[in-house]
Amino acid sequence: MAVTLDDKLVVAISSRALFNFEEENRVFEKDNDRAYVDLQRQRLDVPAAPGVAFSLVRKLLAFNTSEHQRVEVVLLSRNDPVSGMRVFRSCHAHGLPSIQRGVFTQGRDPFRYLRPLGAHLFLSANEADVREALHLGYPAARVVTESVQAGDSNPNEVRIAFDGDAVLFSDEAERVYQAEGLAAFQQHETDKAEQPLPDGPFKPLLAALHRLQSAGEAGGTGMRIRTALVTARSAPAHERAIRTLMDWNIAVDEAMFLGGLPKGEFLREFEPDFFFDDQTGHVTSAARHVPAGHVNSGISNPVRVVGN
The missing domain is CATH 3.40.50.1000 (HAD superfamily/HAD-like)
Known part of the structure; x- marks a missing residue:
């Protein structure tokens, strides 16, 4: 039987929306993409801290059971594949091993992959990507990375x-x-x-x-x-x-x-x-x-x- 996401709620999310990569992003903006990739490579074994949308993702994934996988979270990022490796490692370190799919475009437009994913939500820190996703008809929002993070008083x-x-x-x-x-x-x-x-x-x-x-x-x-x-x-x-x-x-x-x-x-x-x-x-x-x-x-x- 072919693998499909048709029966799931699909969330596509960028690296900076899920994890706190603000220091790395400042290096990218100040220097260049080579310096950014080098920094990510140096920190491969250092899990990134949770980002603004982490709580939302973690709780949505809690709807999954061994019998029924109701939610799929897919990394959809302008990051390069090496940086993507650190993102996956960070997912595992923070108890999100079920995040197993990802698309890393190394600076190219990622929003075109929303269609084959059938995404119900796209979260990104990139305003242009969000605008294009909305234009294509997908619910999308630019994550305000300086937002206060969610509390833990309602775990269920x-x-x-x-x-x-x-x-x-x-x-x-x-x-x-x-x-x-x-x-x-x-x-x-x-x-x-x-x-x-x-x-x-x-x-x-x-x-x-x-x-x-x-x-x-x-x-x-x-x-x-x-x-x-x-x-x-x-x-x-x-x-x-x-x-x-x-x-x-x-x-x-x-x-x-x-x-x-x-x-x-x-x-x-x-x-x-x-x-x-x-x-x-x-x-x-x-x-x-x-x-x-x-x-x-x-x-x-x-x-x-x-x-x-």
Whole structure:
């Protein structure tokens, strides 16, 4: 029988998202790729410290059992193969021996391999790679490497928080807000309260997590998933967001309609393993308290055109 990942939740992740390679990256940026490779070669037997997305990956892999492999994590990196060897060794040293697949492109674009992987999520510290992955239709976020790492107070629960507009949902309503202001936005959402919002880039991930939760409950792993919608919306615009989730037949465990309040302190109390948002201000606020990633999509992230 052919090997396939079709029945799994597939996370593709870069080396810097999974492990702390910031010192090595500074060498790469300051000197050149040869100095970087030499440093990685010198440190082959030194496990890298866990990075921002480590907790998320470790907990997702805990849904696997000897009978059922429900989650696949694949290293997808611009690193060279020698550096890739250190990444695999670091996985083993930190109790993640089930990470056995990887693609190392030595500086070339890695995102093209998301298609054969059928990835449900791509996490990278490279903004350009994230943008291209989103353009191809894959949920992707730039990991803020200076984020606070996740705590360990919820070892049996994967906690993930999502922004709404331009993340779970399309940026349709956000476009109205930016063009016409808050009053027009509220009226627009009130008028369309019973019309589901179009899908956003992270709807496929939320759906995959919903399936994983159902499988995990049946499989007796002791792990569960807790999700939160954390949005700048407030009443009456909350109703369309909730009705959209109802239309998808997907429930979130918590919903925070903050009406523009800073999200960081609310996220600190929720204690997510990761938070996804499209607006850099919200991501910066969140990163002071929790692991965070920037979703480079929607009206708040216009494509930069480079002149001649």
